[in-house]
Amino acid sequence: MSKTNLVIFEDNERLRQSLELLLSDISGFELVGSYGNFTQLDEVLSKICPNIAMLDIDMPDMTGIAAVKIIKERSPLCRVMMFTVFDDDERIFQSICNGADGYILKNTSPLKIVQALQELSEGGTPMSPFIAQKIFQHFRQASKTPDYHLTTREQEILQLLVKGHSYKMIAADCAISLDTVKKHLKNIYTKLHVSCGTEAVAKALRDRIVPI
Amino acid sequence: MSKTNLVIFEDNERLRQSLELLLSDISGFELVGSYGNFTQLDEVLSKICPNIAMLDIDMPDMTGIAAVKIIKERSPLCRVMMFTVFDDDERIFQSICNGADGYILKNTSPLKIVQALQELSEGGTPMSPFIAQKIFQHFRQASKTPDYHLTTREQEILQLLVKGHSYKMIAADCAISLDTVKKHLKNIYTKLHVSCGTEAVAKALRDRIVPI
DNA sequence: ATAGGAAGTACCCGTAAGGGTAATAGATAG
DNA sequence: CTATCTATTACCCTTACGGGTACTTCCTAT
Incomplete structure (x- = not known):
């Protein structure tokens, strides 16, 4: 050899x-x-x-x-x-x-x-x-994930947002009204200390709030 | 002992x-x-x-x-x-x-x-x-990063988007008009095969196009 | 029993976002 | 040297988004 x-x-x-x-x-x-x-x-x-x-x-x-x-x-x-x-x-x-x-x-x-x-x-x-x-x-x-105290519904909606779904699509997916989706996202933005969807998605992925 | x-x-x-x-x-x-x-x-x-x-x-x-x-x-x-x-x-x-x-x-x-x-x-x-x-x-x-052939300007704008900046803020940061920012983002969305900003941010982070 | 939180619905309003189309300048390849 | 490609800028138009406020229902924890 x-x-x-x-x-x-x-x-x-x-x-x-x-x-x-x-x-x-x-x-x-x-x-x-x-x-x-x-x-x-x-x-x-x-x-x-x-x-x-x-x-x-x-x-x-x-x-x-x-x-x-x-x-x-x-x-x-x-x-x-x-x-x-x-x-x-x-x-x-x-x-x-x-x-x-x-x-x-x-x-x-x-x-x-x-x-x-x-x-x-x-x-x-x-x-x-x-x-x-x-x-x-x-x-x-x-693997350490900070906790923003999102409710299960909020987590679900945030995941759909990260997937690129529009408010309308999220409403359809969750079988709830568009206004409710808006309300949930408003609350999510407040909890994450962000001001818009793109920022929320970035934070969700960076902090592993949603699976990458 | x-x-x-x-x-x-x-x-x-x-x-x-x-x-x-x-x-x-x-x-x-x-x-x-x-x-x-x-x-x-x-x-x-x-x-x-x-x-x-x-x-x-x-x-x-x-x-x-x-x-x-x-x-x-x-x-x-x-x-x-x-x-x-x-x-x-x-x-x-x-x-x-x-x-x-x-x-x-x-x-x-x-x-x-x-x-x-x-x-x-x-x-x-x-x-x-x-x-x-x-x-x-x-x-x-x-660490493997797929290449979407973004131009330097497009990468720069995508990074700002991921930071949560609005179109208007990006225009100010890059010292270009709002319309140009829109056009660039349109091109970015096409290149990434996405349809909106949130989806682009998710893809950019997942595929490490921008630093996490 | 009741106060508080979670979830859902509904309205208004203004701006931001996204799509279509087109023109200009600079670089590069044939 | 011209044709083409890329980067950039610009305008119009419609819709989606984000903020504010208000009300109802259900559940649970004190």
Whole structure:
């Protein structure tokens, strides 16, 4: 069985050399490239066809976040590991959305780095415990729904409004008069502290009052 | 230092006994309860105050997904590990949103189960590789934005509409006439295949044409 | 028993919204 | 160099929307 080809993009020269040393003789892996910037990225993707790319985020000519997008567009099968000091939500989620397959922080021990790369090559999704925590937290946060004390009827009507139904259609759907629909929507706008339908729809979706 | 108190909720009797055996003599842990349903959940939370609860999802009287919500509301410090055969998006994300701190599948080896519980007790967020993959995939999926070929002006106007601005306010913001705003919105509605502002706002937010 | 909230109906009124049509300037492609 | 496309502006017309106010019925919680 052939070895897993590995390339590194890391601008800190000392760290890059340490990584080269660490990763140069792991069984099953072959370090086939190591770069301090992304100028040769195109060439690397077309000529070397690496199985795994390990990316620093803060690089001189391009962020690793932009690079992972390019890599995944050009070589979808290349698995990408983010390797960075950044642990803020913004950079974590952007990296993942752009296609990163793993995300480990630079304070990770050499042993764990090697384990993470092995896990990555086996199709796994290695990440530092802190990253896993952030992700779980993100879901919990996103599911929190403020309560505007809408009645069931009001929720029903708001849902229809979000679907793009006109007042008239809502009246037909609910089998009530047009005036009643207006009254309900008036109350809904008051409760949501908005002044028109479009604003209500935006708030309903943003605050998950209605299913997205 | 005192031991970590652990309780198990698992309705399969044989599996529960296996878990009891596995977890009864791990150093640092003490298995203080093991139940085949959630009838005694209230009591367990108020009297035993477990540090860790391990929950099966498919239980006779309540789902583990509902249980994790209750546990987290009543005892936020109790760390909850989902332990289940289910690997569908729906149950994974609901569990996490309700407050689960870890999610491992039942095909996990005994050694890995013990490691996961240790990681959980140290504040980590253990999950099966497959779960990690699902989560990363979820982010990638959510960030995909269909292209409706809106011009920059149209995007700008759509954003203002989503903010709840009236046609008149948009005209003022963009320093163009009201009629032009109308025309642009007409074009936007056509491009998005919608018929009114509320529907356009809903589509813009759902399809992430504008930042949520 | 009764007060308050939820739901429904009905009116008026003014403006905002949405559809149709057309003209102008700038860019771009053949 | 002209034809075409895009972005922009403009006008007319009808309807939908949003605010105000008022009344009835049902239900539930005190």
